[in-house]
Amino acid sequence: MTSITAESVSTILVSCKQTRFHIESPNYRELDIEGLNITVTSGAAGKGKGKGKAAAEGTEILSNAKLRLKAGSRYALVRRNGSGKSTLLRAIAEKLIPGIPEQTRVSILQQTRIGDADTDDLAASSSSSSAARDGPTVLEYVVDKATAKSEVEQEINSLSAAVNSADPYSPLRALRKLRLERMQKRLFVLDKDARLRSGARGLQARKALVEYEKLVAQAAALNEQSTEDISAETLQAETQEAADMLADLQLQVEPSRMADIESRAKKILAGLGFTDAYMTKTAASLSGGWRMRSALAAALLQETDILILDEPTNFLDLLGIIWLQRHLQSLEDLPAPPTLLLVSHDRDFASSVCTDLLILKDKDLTYFHGDLPAYESARAEKKLYLTKMKEAQEKQKAHMQETIRQNLAQGRKNDDQNKIRQAKSRQKRLENRAGMQVNEKGGRFKLNRDLAGYHYSARAEIVVPQDERGVSIALPDPPDMRFPGSLLSLEKVTFRYASATSATSATAAPPTLQDITLTVSPRDRIGILGLNGAGKSTLIRLLVGAPPPPGSRQTGTVTTHPRLRLGYYSQHAVEQLQALGRAEPALTALALLARETAAAAAASAAGGGGVEAAAADLGEPALRGLLGSLGLPGRLASDVPLRRLSGGQLVRCELARLLWRRPGLLVLDEVTTHLDYETVAALRAALRVWEGAVVVVSHDRWFVRGVVEGARDDEGDGEEDGEEDEEEDGEREGAPRRRTVYKLASGKLSVLEGGVQQFEEGMERRVRKLMGD
Template sequence: MDESETAILCSSKQTRFDIKTPVYQQLDIEGLNITVTSAPANTATKPKGKARAEGLEILSNASLKLKAGVHYALIGRNGTGKSTLLKAVAQKLIPGIPIRTRISILQQTDSDKVSSCDTVEGPSGALSSKPQLSVLEEVIEKATSRNDIQQEIDVLLKAVEGQASPLAPPRALRQVHHDRLKKELFELDKDARLRSGTRGMAARKALTAFEKKIAESAERLSQKDEDITDAAIQVETAEASDLLVDLQTQVEPSRIADIESKAKSILTGLGFPKTNFDKPIGTLSGGWRMRTNLASILLQPSDILILDEPTNFLDLLGIIWLEKYLKQLHDSPDPPTVVLVSHDRDFINAICQELIVLRDQTLTYFRGSLTAFDKSIRDKQKYLTRMRDAQEKQKSHIQNTIQQNIKQGKAAGDDNKLRQAKSRQKKLDDRMGMQKSASGGRFKLNRDLAGYHLSARAEIDIPADEKGVSIVLPMAPDLRFPGPLVSLEGVTFRYPTAKKASTPAPAVLSDVNLTIHMGDRMGFVGLNGAGKSTLIKLLTETTRPTKGTITRHPRLRLGYYSQHAVESLQQLGIADEDLTALSLLTNDINTNTDADEKLDEGEIRGLLGSLGLPGRTASDVPLRKLSGGQLVRLAIARLVWKSPQLLVLDEITTHLDFHTVSALAEALSGWNGAAVVVSHDRFLVRRVVEGIKDSERGDEDSESEGEDEEVELRRRLDSERGDEDSESEGEDEEVELRRRRVVYLLKGGGMKVLPRGVGEFEESLERRVEKLLVS
């Protein structure tokens, strides 16, 4: 369903008791239900009574709890409804959110994948950009509503100082007041529609009273000149003058100068060159416009700050700056509550104190980092698995003794044996299950089991892995004869010089030498504009070098994932509304392969299924309705069906949830081909290129553990292998030891090796960020 054709229906439990002045930075909502339906948004805002609305259910009887000033990460697989939940909070569609809460949201849109910045204050729900405004003006306008204030000033100033008529100031004052009342009416109307019970009745009474106030204001606005008394003219003229002075104070140069200084600091931190501050907003690309939206979000005061994938278009310098800025925001005197969605594990670990896990239409909470959360899940799985295995052995032993007691009791006519068998059978039927309560103590049937009168305990339920889809990459075929896959020798690239230019354009890349062999893992990091995209174009032969030579293995099959791959697929879906993942991949294979290399439908479905596009998702859902993460998987399928020996991946994590990023990293780590990774995602570079499994480095245990593993690996390689399995295992480990893992930094046209990997680049950027924040 298109977003314009859907409505978000929300309902929740509400207390009947009077609530004191609310804390606007926190929420405590029970019994939350959210459904996305195709019904028009103005037909209903929530299902009546206890009836459930028809549509896609996002949450069912969930609890939404946000504590004031805490930074949360909302995590969940692609398509579970994270963005829908955030939108419902931002638009205050959920009953129980105080109507005066200031909520700011940076959200992703489905149309052009250009993020939008909404401040939910007025009837429009969004602040529209004006293409003629400069970048700096746009940020300040969205953060302060300066344009709205200036419009009121212009109306009052013309009336007060123009002296066109003594009635002009009262008329202008009445118009300004009436426009403000209409904005307030929107909020009261939403409040009355969302609330129920005693508070709903109070809200509707307040709305009715306010509607009368609006009617009176409209009547005063349309009052005839001859009916306005001299006393009213005198009083309202004075009020108009006082209001004008107050508004002018709000936009006085000293206050605006402070806001402008802060706006410039934020824009600089997000990567904007100072020369672009005066650039018209309408000339910016989607990525740069998202940064202006993010800057305005950070500039304005908020009670709840919602950031949906804020790092998508930031380079690593901007990501680290945002980390530091949000940490400073947390330490401020009146910090907002922050809720963010991100695929960047390091960013989440650095920012968030708690996780909100959206899974199976409910919300659960975890205090700690993503790494700690993953470890807790693994530990719980191991514990419950051991408990279940031990219990299965115990059940088997009890079952054997029951059979023996029955046999012996019947043979000897011993009723005690038969009663003992019956007692043990009852224990087997009703007393086997969880041995620990939710609090960790010993399980007691009449205390810990809901509906304990049913007598039987719950079975041991081992939680499934929440790693998203399991990605499987087909093995790369042999090259038949040795040689590098790609070799760059003395490569220099500069853009063509204009005819009127007196000096040649500076070199984007200068004297670059690079050789990629089968199995290599290479990562390229650097700031935006450092030449990463140019290097990728040279590797994939989409552009030619100005100087130097590039050679490729004659049998090389190369797969290239462009950072614009999702947008390209979206355009294909718009051009052909019936196009599906299955039909697109089938067409690719049929038009680009020989007859003996074609895949049948079952094989194509198997490939799509292995990448997370199973069954009807592949064959029935049009491309235009697939999520960004699903389109990434389709783009990967279009690359790997021909079994490439080299994968070149340019910002592949942008539209993926972190579970799928982890699955992709695991798949690439065990793949036998060569991989070139260009990414600002530090976890992906460390896992795929550097081969580091733990995303949190730096503790002595993990370092010593890594050293012990390497020593053990070499010991096993040097030992004698007694059978074919151990020989093949040793060969794989030896290949792993020989595999080249290199992280390169692109800067100033040059390329150098980072001995300590992406961590070394990260440390240098942290020093730069500290200087930016101080200045």
């Protein structure tokens, strides 16, 4: 094996081991990399320093790990936010890891960079620009992204114009220019390959690079060759070569082939929620969420060996999630299904799609065949088994040691050397044979097979896996309302936006919400489900009292409890925090909370009371404790600016901004987006038993079932906790807990008697119809 080191321009340092044997026909859908090390450094840390020193100053993601992906398998990559999942996916996609052949086709959907100024500004400005109006449509963008159609067409146009030109040297010039461009692309790959390798293979790669550089230089010289130096034979041969290349390129965009690709693209776009009208819109005019969907469609359309999807459900509604779920499951029916590597916080989605887990833990990669609930159950069973085994051995060991002690005492007392030697022999055997009696597969332990190499003991020590310090979210108790009554109520509310065609006259558009009646009482759990565009966010904005847009019309009554403290998590909260971070580059999470609590305390001192009074006793220790409980501890809260926090970390910061006020009602609009599964599980568990009221809008079925319906599946809680929760959720004096799931469709709100499952079944039927089943 040969040690290999690579450094990418994006400050990802990669090293691994690679076999010295040449493989003639590798399976491009498989990966088998040993000794994988990945370190991320900042640009300043890596610049001008050796690889070893730069790696030492960076953040280590993996250390001596084994990356093994089997062809056609579907893996869910799981770990907490900030552990390096996206870095690993990027290293695979960009083939920064030696041992991944350049011929491997990798299609990737990267996690949307929330708050990216370029994305937001482009979406805002391009919709009114001529470039947006004249740019490719969504369908054209997806097809081109998946097939490189525009690049092929540019080459066709160049060669076609040259072949049809009256200048006899024009085809030769176009051919040489195109050939040089292709060789320069190949040179980039060879240069990357040479930098990735060391030792004998590195020497061979550098020799190949030097030889190819000479060929590129010759091609560049030919491209500049004057007409007088070109012989008639060369002119004829290269003119014919240009015609042949043109014919080959035209086959790649042959109408029947492109029609088939466009047909598949339309089906994928329709499954992801694009209507025919949306497919004909310019791609540049799309908002961030719709851009992500179009990028997902392009990734699904590509012919690929390894398909990487990083949080593909972030901007999908349940209809799109179920469609994507079934589409990914159908890939196994292909003759050569791609290997799937998926990151998703949606447990139901990941469990239904993936066959295996890839767990990034302690700078290592471990594998498990099954879904996340099965993995958690297996870990709990293994821990219980090892605990019992260790206790039994400790008991047996204590008994044997007592016997040895007695034998030694009697032997010394009676000067019985045989008994002393026997006791010492037993002591030596006890020390050498204590430990595992079975191997990892459950069979009898055999030394030479199960514990290779030299060891001090003939048995591996029984190590009971310690539970990780899990994410724990503590919600503050809601304030006393002092007098009874509903917290919020909407009575026969109808809402219309201003018509886009006549903003000046404020002509009312069709109603977005129609005759809505909804009451939120203390301790209620209310879930609102619906497709994208159904009006869920509009309804939430009415509930929280957000100012209506200009020209909109609202009828009906909205009533709020006079002592209500309301915490509202907006689905755009992360983007807003990122924008705040860009406006104030040095602003940290702790500084933001300190500023807000100080302002609230000042308002309270001036006689404001109400919400501001909650901030009177909060100082830095309390704020640090709150941030730490939500997953932003120590220097992460006080030293790292907002603009450098990940999406999941910004969600935690926004939750802290809500919770310091001690709200009595939490209104959460897509709060699980960007959170890892452990944090989602912790938030779900905390909200289940919290004494305040909760209104949830989410496409995460598992989260809504737990928070609103009180489901306890996959949490691994004991029976005692269950009995406690039954009492907690039972009827109390004057404080019943109401659990209701609503469906919002066509502007009307209706109760789902069957809860989340009823809504899911309805979406399943629509997906089957959409897919022609």
